[in-house]
Amino acid sequence: MTAERAEVVIVGGGAVGSAAAYxxxxxxxxxxxxxxxxxxxxYARASTPLSAGGIRQQFSIRENVEIGLFAREFIGRAGELLAVDGEAPDLGFVEGGYLFLAPPEGRAILAENHAVQTAAGAAIAWLEPDGLAARFPWLNVDGLAAGAFGERGEGWLDPNTLLQSFKRKARALGAEYRTDEVVAIERSGGGVEAVRLASGDRIECGTVLVAAGANAGAVARLAGVALPVGPRIRTxxxxxxxxxxxxxxxxxxPSGVFVRPEGKGYICGVSPPEDQDPESWEIEVDWRWFEEVVWPALAHRVPAFEAVKLTGAWAGPYDYNALDQNAVIGRHPTIGNLLFATGFSGHGLQQSPAAGRAVMELVVHGGYRTIDLSRFGIERIFENRPLKERNVV
Structure with missing residues (x-):
């Protein structure tokens, strides 16, 4: 068994872990x-490459809005920041915007969210039904009371390119990647002393960051920490x-069904209701939701979609935070050198730049220097204080 030491050990090399390393x-x-x-x-079973690659600022919690604004700023500079040996990555960002639609009973909530977003500096347009029909003539506005459209800063990109660009740049700057699995977290006194790997190696560490995505709950248990984060499958x-x-x-x-362009076609989906969304690692396409929920909703809202051809599908895991579907970011309150950046519940790709920067600030500066993410700390998990996000997609 080899003994070694690292100042920071990051468990998980997906978008969030690689952003932290960078x-x-x-x-x-x-x-x-x-x-x-x-x-x-x-990354065959990782969340990042299997995601829809969305970037948005339309959230109901101000910190999430600010996280989205930083993501857009970072993506705009990614060619410069993540270039290696003069080769700049092309993330393929399409600034197509997000369009949230609300029925009469959801109008007040959409308006409250819109106020939070614009106060934080996001460019979100408020549209009444007439404005929706004029701007998006393909849209059936029956049953709609309003819409909110991201005019700048929202869209989608190639998720795997962002992940690989973070990883490549982190390695170029000296971060080391180990193909292995953490099987034990050794604690001593008030902190973590070392991690042990499946290979038999042992790494003493100054700080451990749990950024293991859908596997984060299992990794946290190795340190004796109960974290309600596990895999939920999305198609x-x-x-x-x-x-x-x-x-x-x-x-x-308003049904929760989403659709966006992808190449010459479109991609779409919906999150199942909680009682039909078990924790699972069975990464299989669930076709029933398309026939029963997705296509009927799309055909009603966009009449052109009454005649569509289903050409394929894929499924992937979310690191789902069962308490409130929001990220868990920050230090453990009593295990001082154990950090978390997980539980993003489908928003990990777009929140990875801000999460990575936040981890750096905690390690290097001992606290947040840019966006204060204290509300996302693990303390709320232990105290059963959900931080509810209204704009979950």
């Missing part, structure tokens, strides 16, 4: 060794439509 390695005030332990470097369907739709943003129907 921000640590790029920080002038930090020169410690960073080791990222990732059990599957192909994304691919469709073709005979009638091309101009200016289609990522549109969210």
């Amino acid at each position: 921000f640590l390695a790029a920080e002038p005030g930090f020169d410690g060794r960073v080791v990222v332990v990732e059990r599957d470097p192909t 994304i369907y691919q469709i073709d439509c005979r009638e091309p739709l101009p200016l289609l943003p990522l549109t969210i129907d």
